[in-house]
Amino acid sequence: MIEAINLTKRYEDGVLALDSLNLKVNPGEIYCLLGANGAGKTTTINLFLNFIPPTSGTPLINGIDVTRDPLEAKKYVAYLSENVMLYGNFTARQNLDFFAKLGGKKNLKKEDYYMVMREVGLPERAFEQRVKEFSKGMRQKLGIAICMIKDAPALLLDEPTAGLDPASAAEFIETLKELRRRGKAILMSTHDIFRAKEIADRVGIMKEGRKVMERTREELEYENLERLYLDYMRGGLGPEPEERRAS
Amino acid sequence: MAKADVQSPELNQTLEAAIGPASFLTLLQKEILDLVMSVRFIVLLMLCVLLIPLSLYVNAQTYERWLADYNEQLKIESALRGSRGGWSGTRPPSPLAVFANGIETSLPKGFSIQPNQIQMDKPRSYGDPIYEVFGRIDFLFVVQAVLSLIAFLFAFDAISGEKEMGTLRLCLANAVPRYKILLGKFTGGMLTLAVPFLIATGLGLIILTATGYPLFDQNLGTKVLLMVITSIVYIGTFYLLGMLISSLSHQSKTTLIVLMLIWVVLVLAVPRLSIIVAGMIRPVESDAVIALRKKLLVENIQKEKGRALKDLYFEKARQEGLAEGALTFDANDPEFVRRRNEIAKPFEARMRDELAKIDEDHQRKKQRQLRLARNIARISPASVFAYVMTDMADTGETVKMRFFDAVRRHYDRVDRLVFSRMYQDLIMDEGHYWRFGGTLPGEERPEEPPRFEFRFPEISESLAHSLPDVALLVIYALFFFIATHMAFIRYDVR
Ligand SMILES: Nc1ncnc2c1ncn2[C@@H]1O[C@H](COP(=O)(O)OP(=O)(O)O)[C@@H](O)[C@H]1O
Ligand SMILES: [Mg+2]
Numbered sequence: 001m002i003e004a005i006n007l008t009k010r011y012e013d014g015v016l017a018l019d020s021l022n023l024k025v026n027p028g029e030i031y032c033l034l035g036a037n038g039a040g041k042t043t044t045i046n047l048f049l050n051f052i053p054p055t056s057g058t059p060l061i062n063g064i065d066v067t068r069d070p071l072e073a074k075k076y077v078a079y080l081s082e083n084v085m086l087y088g089n090f091t092a093r094q095n096l097d098f099f100a101k102l103g104g105k106k107n108l109k110k111e112d113y114y115m116v117m118r119e120v121g122l123p124e125r126a127f128e129q130r131v132k133e134f135s136k137g138m139r140q141k142l143g144i145a146i147c148m149i150k151d152a153p154a155l156l157l158d159e160p161t162a163g164l165d166p167a168s169a170a171e172f173i174e175t176l177k178e179l180r181r182r183g184k185a186i187l188m189s190t191h192d193i194f195r196a197k198e199i200a201d202r203v204g205i206m207k208e209g210r211k212v213m214e215r216t217r218e219e220l221e222y223e224n225l226e227r228l229y230l231d232y233m234r235g236g237l238g239p240e241p242e243e244r245r246a247s
Numbered sequence: 248m249a250k251a252d253v254q255s256p257e258l259n260q261t262l263e264a265a266i267g268p269a270s271f272l273t274l275l276q277k278e279i280l281d282l283v284m285s286v287r288f289i290v291l292l293m294l295c296v297l298l299i300p301l302s303l304y305v306n307a308q309t310y311e312r313w314l315a316d317y318n319e320q321l322k323i324e325s326a327l328r329g330s331r332g333g334w335s336g337t338r339p340p341s342p343l344a345v346f347a348n349g350i351e352t353s354l355p356k357g358f359s360i361q362p363n364q365i366q367m368d369k370p371r372s373y374g375d376p377i378y379e380v381f382g383r384i385d386f387l388f389v390v391q392a393v394l395s396l397i398a399f400l401f402a403f404d405a406i407s408g409e410k411e412m413g414t415l416r417l418c419l420a421n422a423v424p425r426y427k428i429l430l431g432k433f434t435g436g437m438l439t440l441a442v443p444f445l446i447a448t449g450l451g452l453i454i455l456t457a458t459g460y461p462l463f464d465q466n467l468g469t470k471v472l473l474m475v476i477t478s479i480v481y482i483g484t485f486y487l488l489g490m491l492i493s494s495l496s497h498q499s500k501t502t503l504i505v506l507m508l509i510w511v512v513l514v515l516a517v518p519r520l521s522i523i524v525a526g527m528i529r530p531v532e533s534d535a536v537i538a539l540r541k542k543l544l545v546e547n548i549q550k551e552k553g554r555a556l557k558d559l560y561f562e563k564a565r566q567e568g569l570a571e572g573a574l575t576f577d578a579n580d581p582e583f584v585r586r587r588n589e590i591a592k593p594f595e596a597r598m599r600d601e602l603a604k605i606d607e608d609h610q611r612k613k614q615r616q617l618r619l620a621r622n623i624a625r626i627s628p629a630s631v632f633a634y635v636m637t638d639m640a641d642t643g644e645t646v647k648m649r650f651f652d653a654v655r656r657h658y659d660r661v662d663r664l665v666f667s668r669m670y671q672d673l674i675m676d677e678g679h680y681w682r683f684g685g686t687l688p689g690e691e692r693p694e695e696p697p698r699f700e701f702r703f704p705e706i707s708e709s710l711a712h713s714l715p716d717v718a719l720l721v722i723y724a725l726f727f728f729i730a731t732h733m734a735f736i737r738y739d740v741r
Contacts, residue, residue, distance in 0.1 A: 041739075049420050051741050070299035071422045073474075079420035089284040099274040102421045146417065156420075 001027050001185030002048065007057035009209075014059055017043040019209040025185040025202070030176060032196040034229055041189035042082065043209075045156045048187070049079060061154050066231040073148075076124065078103070078152040082159045084143045084183035087171070088132030088182050092117060092142050096149060103150035119178075120145045121171040136163040144172065148179070155179065156172050157188035161195060173199055197225045205232050229232065256411070269480045271431055278435025287400045288439065289624045294397070295447035297387045303451035304330045306345040306385055313340040313371055320357065322573050334661055335359035336699025339652055340371065341641040342467060346474055347387035347458065347633075349642025354650060360658050362666045363545050363602060381614050386451075390478045392514050396537045398440060399506040402489025404499035405432050406735060411499055422493065429490075436486050441479055448475055460737050468707040469508075469717075470639050473710075477639070480631040482721050487727035488628075494734040517627035525620035531612045541602055548601075552594035553673045559586055559633055560681070574674060576683040584688055599662070606655070606667040614661050617644060629722045631716045639715035653701045660697040 002025040007017040017042045027030040033041045046052050048059045050070035059066040061073040086095050096113050120141045131139065140163050147155060161169045169192070176199055177187060188207055190196055196203055197220060205213040205228070212232050215223065280289055320337040326599050337357035345353035359366045360503040409415040418428060452471070462471065481526035489506055496502045532540075560574045563583055567574065577583050621644070624630035637643030704712070 030374065036529060046741055049416075051416065051419070052739075071424060075422040079417065081413055081416050084417060085280060086412065086417075087414060088412070091280055097423075098273065098277045099417060101425060102418060104268055104270075104422070142416075150421070176735070 001029075001062060002031070002187050003040045003060040004044065004155070005058045007044070007047055007059055008036060008055045009040075009052065010055045011175040012126070017209050018047070018054075023187075023204055023211065023214070025082055025154075025187050027183045027185050027206075028180055029218065030180055030186045030188070030199050031202045031204065031243045032200035033187065033206060034193065034196060036188070036233060038208075040122050040209040041207040042158055043208060044206075045079075045158050045187070045189065048077070048079065048156055049074070049214075061075070061098065076152050077154045077156060078147045080143045080157045081159050082162060083136070084139060086131045086139055086142060086146075087116055088136070089130060091130055092122065092134075092145075093127045095142060096145055099146040100149045103152070105149060105151070108149075117142070118242060120175060121168055137165060137168055139169065140164055141172075144175065148225055150188040150211055153184060155184050155188075157186065157187045159189055159191065161192050167243075193226050193229055201221050207232060263702060270421075274418075274423070274428060274431025275435045275438075276435040279439055280432050281399060282436065282439040283675055287397065288443075289559055290396045290400075291440065292443045294393055295443045296450065298384065298393065299386060299444075299447040300451035300454050300520050302384045302386060302389060303456050303589055304458065305576060306348070306457055306459060309375070310342060310345050310460075312375075313344075315369075316357075333520065334361070334665070335652065336657055338699070338701055338704075340644065341586065342461060342472075342704060343470060343640035344385075344642050345455070346385060346471065347636040347640035347642050348383070348385045349637035349640060350386075350644070350647045352648055352670075357458075360661060360673060362669065363541070363598065364631075365654060365658055369457070369576045375384055386448075386474070386478075387633060387640075390417045390481060391632055391636075394440070394478070395514060396484050396510055397712065398436075398485035398508055399489045400484050401436050401440060402486050403427060403493055403502045403506050405436065405490045405492040406738065407502045408493070409498050410497060410738075410740060419740055423527075425735055425738075426732060429732060431485065432490065432705070436490075437479075437483055440482055440486060444482070445475070445476070462718065469706065470709070471597075474636055474639050475634065477635050477720070479715060480724060481628060484628045484720060484724040484727060487724055487731060489728050491731040491734060494738055497739070513627040514629045515525075518624050520570055521620045521630065522622035525616050529612070529616040531616050531621050532609065537605060539608050541605055544601055545598060546606070548594055548598045549671075549673050551673065553675055555590050555594065556587065557674050557676065559583070559590060560672075572679060574681045574683075576670070576672070576685075578688040581688075587670070587672075588687070591670065595667075610651070614648070625719060626715075628720060631719050635713045635720065638709050638716070642690040643702060645709075649704065650701060653699070657697065657699045664697060 002023075004021045004023050007018055007021040008016075010016050021040075021044060022033060023031065033044065043052070047054050048061060048066060050059075050066050051148075052074070053067060055130065058216040062076040064076070065071045087098070090098070093110070093113050096117065097108070100108055100113075109199075114127060116122070121161050122141045122145065126134065127140055131142065134142070140160070144160060147157065161172055164172060173195055178187075182198075182202075200220075201217050203215050203220065203225065204211045213228060215225070302482075315335055317339050324335060324337065335358060338354070340356075341351055353370050354367065356371045358366040359368070364395075404411075406415070409418070415428075419425070444694060450463060462468055470681035488509070489502075492505050492509070493499070493502045494507065563580075564574050567575065567577070576587075621630075621634065633645060638645060668687050669685065670687050672682070674681045
């Protein structure tokens with residue numbers, strides 16, 4: 001569903017932000033990308049949206065090469081970016097309505113919008129409130145709602161829990177589980193190791209543009225993800241051998 | 248929410264709709280809503296509704312006064328006909344000056360002529376209190392300066408603002424081609440700008456007709472319509488330029504500052520600087536210098552002529568046995584008149600030729616300087632717009648040239664019919680001088696001195712003259728549109 005083949009990105013200023021990344025997220029799967037600031041997580045997601053061209057390699061959405069046919073690929077993907085501000089003059093519903101229509105959703109009723117906003121835990125009084133009065137967490141929730149309402153089979157979430165209070169983050173995890181149940185392929189970047197461990201079907205740790213580790217849910221049963229993460233960050237462990245990664 | 252997966256044909260259908268025209272309408276609707284709910288829309292609405300009808304009303308009142316003044320002047324002239332009144336002329340005010348003052352206020356409202364001299368009147372606006380307080384605000388000014396500024400205010404965050412808000416990223420995560428986003432922004436912005444403008448203009452026109460302005464006479468209505476259409480093209484040009492700068496920067500604050508700078512240059516600086524620069528490249532003597540030079544020339548040739556005539560006059564006085572120091576022009580002596588003309592006419596012809604040469608030369612230089620100034624000014628759409636509007640309103644340079652041409656033609660006619668049948672001799676001798684003047688015998692003045700005639704150009708002529716400038720305005724708009732598109736295709740949305 002979401003697949004990167006030898007995806008590499010070197011920025012114009014020479015920074016190698018992504019080095020030969022391979023990953024695959026199947027329908028009904030949640031893939032969490034972990035990594036320090038500047039590890040290349042956002043770069044990865046931007047490549048899947050054709051916001052930047054890859055230096056080499058191929059990003060695939062639903063089997064479609066994003067660089068070849070970005071418009072076709074984008075039909076199948078919903079996106080939540082880091083710190084989105086949205087249209088401040090619009091109410092939450094108006095924002096949702098606009099992006100739903102842009103995503104190809106027609107004939108949605110007020111109730112449909114309310115339902116999604118309830119689902120992401122936006123307080124009822126905020127539904128018809130202007131977004132410029134929203135807190136960062138509320139905007140983030142509305143962003144999640146926008147992402148959900150497109151009902152696309154692939155989801156790209158860039159630090160979706162950043163700015164959420166613990167209760168809201170927990171709620172969000174429930175929403176993600178529901179989306180997984182519906183068969184979505186979800187790729188999300190996060191700093192939240194605990195939540196990642198809780199919901200990820202697969203976890204990848206990135207460091208300086210390289211995926212240095214990948215574990216499945218089953219494998220993590222027997223390992224301490226936090227310990228692994230810190231070890232990799234400290235640079236104690238090198239990249240894993242090729243066979244391990246290919247699995 | 249409906250369950251869906253990739254293979255579902257239902258999903259594919261909905262997604263298909265996303266790249267149809269429907270997404271354009273969605274973008275358009277959003278754009279309009281977003282702009283209408285912003286403070287700048289209120290500003291636009293208030294300024295339009297306040298300034299356009301008010302300026303039209305005040306200018307129409309002024310025009311009424313000018314027209315009454317003109318008619319009064321005509322009456323006085325025809326009463327004075329037969330005397331020197333027939334040698335002067337008055338220029339009718341252009342009714343469309345209500346929309347674009349142009350040269351109407353600064354051009355002499357009339358003139359009077361004497362042999363070898365054209366005396367221009369004061370301009371119409373001279374001493375007009377209402378004009379001095381308010382008259383400079385006309386429809387042209389409101390569009391040229393105020394609406395262009397508002398167009399910039401509408402456009403400055405079109406691209407860079409959406410990037411800052413992160414909404415551009417969210418939009419482009421959908422199956423929407425970039426040109427569609429641009430088109431939605433352009434159409435939405437233009438509609439939001441044009442509708443209040445058109446409403447305010449309509450309101451102004453209603454007030455005009457209600458107060459008796461002849462909007463439906465001649466071709467006024469057509470010209471007004473063309474001026475309104477040109478205004479919308481002009482506003483579009485500035486809106487597109489705003490979008491271009493917005494899609495070249497990544498911060499709306501930067502965009503705004505750059506746009507303010509561009510506005511000052513295009514609207515305030517270029518139109519004025521063009522005249523100064525043209526004056527430095529192609530200097531032309533001032534009208535006062537030319538008038539002095541002509542006066543000097545007339546005096547010199549008169550003196551030369553006097554010296555040549557001196558012997559004839561003294562001989563005549565001797566024949567008549569006049570007292571010492573007494574000379575005479577004897578109109579009853581055909582031989583004297585014949586000999587006087589024989590000597591004087593070549594001088595008079597030379598004077599006429601040389602004066603005409605000075606005038607022509609001066610006019611040619613002025614024209615060349617003006618053409619240069621116009622071409623320099625054309626780097627700003629604001630100047631191009633002003634040219635189109637004043638040409639349409641018959642208050643542009645064309646009408647100015649037409650007026651001066653008409654005055655010169657009128658002078659030539661009067662010269663042929665009246666002045667050439669007159670004599671004016673100046674004889675000097677040892678500190679004494681004698682002046683003689685009057686109508687030459689046998690050459691009676693015509694009963695009816697020629698009337699001054701001034702006609703505004705036909706609408707086809709105004710159109711033909713302003714067409715290149717209209718085309719230039721459209722070219723500017725197209726250029727900005729294409730440039731915006733190219734910048735936006737490459738725009739980094741992250
Ligand atoms: N536009 C850019 N030009 C140059 N370097 C960039 C650009 N964007 C990001 N980078 C660099 O690429 C690396 C990865 O950044 P990013 O993908 O944003 O990391 P993350 O999202 O994991 O924090 C960083 O070293 C960052 O400095
Ligand atoms: Mg990031």
